[in-house]
Amino acid sequence: ASNLTYQVDYGDRSYVLRRPPFGKIAKSAHDMLREARVMEALKPVYPYVPEIVAICDDHSVLGCDFYVMERLKGIILRQDFPKDLELSEEDTRKLCLNVIDKLVDLHRVDARATGLDKLGKGAGYVQRQIGGWSDRFRKARTDDVGDFEEVMGWLNDKMPEDIAQVVIHNDFRFDNVVLNPDNPFEVIGVLDWEMATIGDPLM
Known part of the structure; x- marks a missing residue:
């Protein structure tokens, strides 16, 4: 099951709260603290990460670890496009190239400088x-x-050797990309960092 995501309104501001699913879960799955710390480490060098507002490991609050982040208001493309969004073939090409550029930008992040070089299991x-x-x-x-x-x-x-060890998102797709509502070609956010790790950028 996926992590649970809630919109939290406080005054005139909106935030997003992320917590694990209810019920019994695997010990190594749904590590909210890990996800939040990855996002905190990436935010200064990869601006598409939502800003973390709070991290809580006190289970007396919600019964689990959770974090709160800023809510990015924009377009998320899923199977059903927004009714007022029409993209030509050339528009689609432009959008896809812009999204791929953001993935390339992530792979260029210096994992050691961000303290994320030990995030994965290393080579292999x-x-x-x-x-x-x-x-x-x-x-x-x-x-x-x-x-x-x-x-x-x-x-x-036919297994190839790893070509590099870089920060990878591991679930990079349109469902996890937020587009500017005023310019749907512009990526303003990348969501869902729970599976981020160090790995081969071509996988």
């Missing part, structure tokens, strides 16, 4: 991804799902 990111997803497939496979061993074997045999 590609191998961990192929091995991890192969294991998850085997455990989740049901009888009506075809055999994927040949594909997984091919991926393992």
Whole structure:
């Protein structure tokens, strides 16, 4: 399950509160403190990260760790476009290039200078991804799902070496990109940093 996100209005200001889902969760999942600290570390060098307003590890407040961040007011493109937004083929190309530029900007962040160089497990990111997803497939496979061993074997045999160790978002998609409502080609925010880590930028 995804982390839960709430809009919190205080006076004339709006904020966003993020907390883990209810119920039993895996120990290593939904680490709100980690996500908030990653965002705090990135904000000075990657301005598209929402500003963290507060971090709370006192479970007497909500029964869990949580954080509060600024609310970015803008357009988030999902399956259903806003009714008043029409994009031509050239507009779409321009928007996609602008979004890709922001991903490239993230990969250029100096992980050591931001203190995020120890965020991941180090070298071997590609191998961990192929091995991890192969294991998850085997455990989740049901009888009506075809055999994927040949594909997984091919991926393992053709596995490239890591080309770099950089800060990666790990869930970078339009759902997590906020666009300027007055200029839908301009990216003003990147959301959902819970899976950010150090890894290969081409994965």
